[in-house]
Amino acid sequence: MPSTATLYGLLSNILDNSSNSGRHRSSTNISDGLKRIRRLVLTEGIPEVPGKPPLRARIWKLMLKVDTLNAEDYLRWVSMGPSSDSHKIKNDTFRTLATDTQFKGKVKEDMLIRLLEAFVWKITSTESEDDTQPFKYVQGMNVLSAPFLFTMPSQLEAFACFSTFIENGCPLYVQPSLKGVHEGLKLLDRCLEIVDPELYDRLASKNLKAEIYAFPSVMTLCACTPPLEEVLQLWDFLLCFGLHLNILCVIAQLLLIKQDLMESPSPMKILRTFPPLQARPVIGVTVALVKDIPEDLYRELVAHPYAV
Numbered sequence: 001m002p003s004t005a006t007l008y009g010l011l012s013n014i015l016d017n018s019s020n021s022g023r024h025r026s027s028t029n030i031s032d033g034l035k036r037i038r039r040l041v042l043t044e045g046i047p048e049v050p051g052k053p054p055l056r057a058r059i060w061k062l063m064l065k066v067d068t069l070n071a072e073d074y075l076r077w078v079s080m081g082p083s084s085d086s087h088k089i090k091n092d093t094f095r096t097l098a099t100d101t102q103f104k105g106k107v108k109e110d111m112l113i114r115l116l117e118a119f120v121w122k123i124t125s126t127e128s129e130d131d132t133q134p135f136k137y138v139q140g141m142n143v144l145s146a147p148f149l150f151t152m153p154s155q156l157e158a159f160a161c162f163s164t165f166i167e168n169g170c171p172l173y174v175q176p177s178l179k180g181v182h183e184g185l186k187l188l189d190r191c192l193e194i195v196d197p198e199l200y201d202r203l204a205s206k207n208l209k210a211e212i213y214a215f216p217s218v219m220t221l222c223a224c225t226p227p228l229e230e231v232l233q234l235w236d237f238l239l240c241f242g243l244h245l246n247i248l249c250v251i252a253q254l255l256l257i258k259q260d261l262m263e264s265p266s267p268m269k270i271l272r273t274f275p276p277l278q279a280r281p282v283i284g285v286t287v288a289l290v291k292d293i294p295e296d297l298y299r300e301l302v303a304h305p306y307a308v
Contacts, residue, residue: 004047008055011040011047015058034062038240042287045280046236056232057152063239064164066157074156077118077125084124085137089116092142100228107149115145115159122163135166135174140219147223147235169243170305173219183304184218185210188247191301195251195292199258206267213271214250221246225253225277233279237286244302245286248293252285253277 002010018033037059046056061067083089093112097103120137145162152158166173172180188210193200203209216224221238223231238246253274254261261267293301 002044005049007040007044008047008049008052011037011055011059014040015055015062018062037062041236041240042283045233054151056236057157059236060148060151060161060239061157064161064169066160066164069156069160071156073122074118074159077121078114080121081117083117083120083137085120086117088137088139089113089120089142092139096142097146097223097226097228100226103146103150103228107146111149111155112142112145115149115155115162116142118159119145119163119166135171136176138174138176138178140216141166141174143220143223147228147232150228151232168306170221172305172307178219180305181215181219182211184247185214187297187301187304188214188218188250190297191247191289191293192251192254194294194297195289196255196258199254199261202262203267208268208271210250213268217250217253217274218246222249222253222277225274227276230277230279234277234282237279237283242302243305245290247301247304248286248289249282251289252282255285256281 014033014036018030018037041059046059048054090113093109093116096109096112116137119141123136144166145158148158148162148165149155152161170180172183174180189200192203192210203213210218221243222234225231234249238249256278257270257275260270264270290298
């Protein structure tokens, strides 16, 4: 296992050589670099070295393919002030990760409001001619924006990453009907029945379908479960390997507390508030689960956040 400093240097060099902005770098070199980064994120995680610039923001932007920033558009949307969803936004932002002092110390409520209002103006300004929108502001989007505001060096970068994440990664999660979220919950039940029929039957005997206990975890890609540092590590994995894997990450959390769920006369008391997130064990279980999912079901899993 490489030391933290060695791992930092290795990832930093790969990032420098994998930048999409490099004029003379071939697509093969960039692809190889991405594979190496993904492998290191999976096996080692993203290191933090005191006195060195954090790597997480660079890796997230690379995985999201955010290599240009449009400050002019962002400032224009910010300058437009309160949007039609302003009341809903302000009703959500004050409680975003409310118990996380580290988050509250770095990300102020007005930053959340500014980003979300700008996003609403962006999607409003790109409505199609029949006045339909592929997505809109929905409750939970405030929590999805939080990791970007916490991680990115600037609000402009946070906005660019969040917008790309929503528009390309999980647009069906933020439709008015939350179609992608509900589909994800159905897939969670189907996957759990395959990978652990005993636990599935136990929860089903208590009428506990994923819609009842897993909605927040699916909607927010587990960002609702503290601590934030563990959420960021889990998102490192999801952004590298696919947001669809969050469904298996939720199942992994269930499997890690399976004994408690099996023995409890009221499993919902445990599931009402998931135990503190442990990213590395969850990732390990998730990777092991992938091979147990039938190919056709896995294709549905991959597609559910963005494909009808």
